[in-house]
Amino acid sequence: MSSSNLFRPLKLGRIELEHRVVMAPSTRLFTDEDHVQAPTAVEHYAQRASKGGLVIAEATVVSLELGGGKCTPGIWTRAQISRWAEITDAVHAKGAHIFLSLDSLEPLADAALPKDAKGCHTSESSEISFTDRCDSPSESHAHALNEAEIKLTTRAFVQAAQNAMAAGFDGVEIGANGYFIYQSLHRHVDRFGGHVEGRVRFALEVTIAIADAIAADRVGFRMNPSSAFRMSSLAPEFASLTRKLKELKLAYIHIIKSHAITNIECDKYEGIKPFLDIWTRSSPVLIAGDFTPESARSALDIEYPNSDVALVFGQHYLAVQEARFSDDNPLGFEIAELRSLNASFYTGFV
Numbered sequence: 517m518s519s520s521n522l523f524r525p526l527k528l529g530r531i532e533l534e535h536r537v538v539m540a541p542s543t544r545l546f547t548d549e550d551h552v553q554a555p556t557a558v559e560h561y562a563q564r565a566s567k568g569g570l571v572i573a574e575a576t577v578v579s580l581e582l583g584g585g586k587c588t589p590g591i592w593t594r595a596q597i598s599r600w601a602e603i604t605d606a607v608h609a610k611g612a613h614i615f616l617s618l619d620s621l622e623p624l625a626d627a628a629l630p631k632d633a634k635g636c637h638t639s640e641s642s643e644i645s646f647t648d649r650c651d652s653p654s655e656s657h658a659h660a661l662n663e664a665e666i667k668l669t670t671r672a673f674v675q676a677a678q679n680a681m682a683a684g685f686d687g688v689e690i691g692a693n694g695y696f697i698y699q700s701l702h703r704h705v706d707r708f709g710g711h712v713e714g715r716v717r718f719a720l721e722v723t724i725a726i727a728d729a730i731a732a733d734r735v736g737f738r739m740n741p742s743s744a745f746r747m748s749s750l751a752p753e754f755a756s757l758t759r760k761l762k763e764l765k766l767a768y769i770h771i772i773k774s775h776a777i778t779n780i781e782c783d784k785y786e787g788i789k790p791f792l793d794i795w796t797r798s799s800p801v802l803i804a805g806d807f808t809p810e811s812a813r814s815a816l817d818i819e820y821p822n823s824d825v826a827l828v829f830g831q832h833y834l835a836v837q838e839a840r841f842s843d844d845n846p847l848g849f850e851i852a853e854l855r856s857l858n859a860s861f862y863t864g865f866v
Contacts, residue, residue: 521816525568526826528800529733529767531613531686534568536816536826539833540804541572541617541689541738543588551577551590553599561603564833565612570826572736572770573603575617575691578676582620582669582696591616591676597683604684615736616680618673618726619691666718669696670725677726677735687734687767690723697722716757723761733767736802740772741791751790758794769795770828773805797824804828 526533546554565571576589590596600616607614677688690697700718727735741754761769771788788803795801803825807815812827 520813521821522812522827526800526824528570528613528826529687529735530731531570532568533570533613533826535566537566537569537812538802538826538828539564539569539571540828540830541574541691542830542834543574545587547587547589550593550595551580551588552593552595553589553603555599557599558602558606561614562606562610565607565610565614567611569612571607571612571614572689572828573600573614573616573685575619576676578618578620579672582672591618591679591683592672597679600680600683600685608684613686615687615689616683616685617689617691617738618676618680620669620672620696670722673722674725674729677730681730681734687736688726688730689736689738689770690719690726691738712752712756715753716760719757720760723764723766727764727766732765735764735766736768736770737761737766738770738772739791741788755790755794758791762795762798766799768800768802768826770802770804773803800824800826802826802828804830808832 522537523535526536544557544560546557548554561571561573574589576591577583577585578590579592580590589600591600604614673690680688697719700715723735723737739754739757741751758769771791773788792801801824803815803820804827807827807829812829815827816825
């Protein structure tokens, strides 16, 4: 396996990877009520850091007003930034690099949050049924964002990116896998909707604003063109967005291959080749898609032998003992409570 292209170096923006095995942004939901990572998160990320490797930290909410779901990490308070700084220090001590995945849970925010804990209404995109969407925890009623709210949202993303830099991250990844920016591709609001060019405008403008604030070579963009969360195909939107993102000279683009979401098969646009063809070799491509050691070697040695490609792994990186409960949960514990009772639930046995 050591002769595989998996172990070839790769320049990713400002960092140099010594191998091409990347940890996916895997949500752990292990924070306190103030959205501060637990102390064991430091050990969790340190365990999964390898010399010259890249860790992409779990999806992190940019502000409470934009959807601080229960137990989701944040990056808007000093306490949150301080704990993230401990994490980045621990990862860097292992000789690894770390990016932070930024997004908002809206309109998938936890409907159980008290209304007075949120600074604005839940947002929505026209023509979307919340009850029909895959893996949606929210059943709250929503409204469409206006121009002023769009500007405030963009500022929140920029501030979060700057906070990530202050916490010691090597860069940020802008998420588009079912959450807020992903949903924006369905908007029919003023100049951010209607035709394809309008639909991608919000995602593009947020990315440009972040790139301007922290430098484009510290920014990656994650997309999942295969899944539409039970909405219409987003292939035209993602194709257009890929063309426009290419011009920004980002550190990388991160594409998720077709797969099921939490055991629910969603609408698909099969194949990522059209997007790779658009991107060409303007910067590296990270590809996620249920890779095994065998399929990963085949991908980099046969399918993408001379490309600037790295592969992203989720479950194989976590390696934790996760309890499974029946629907009635006879123990009567919340998952977060179990994690606080047993640190190994979070850090695993590695």
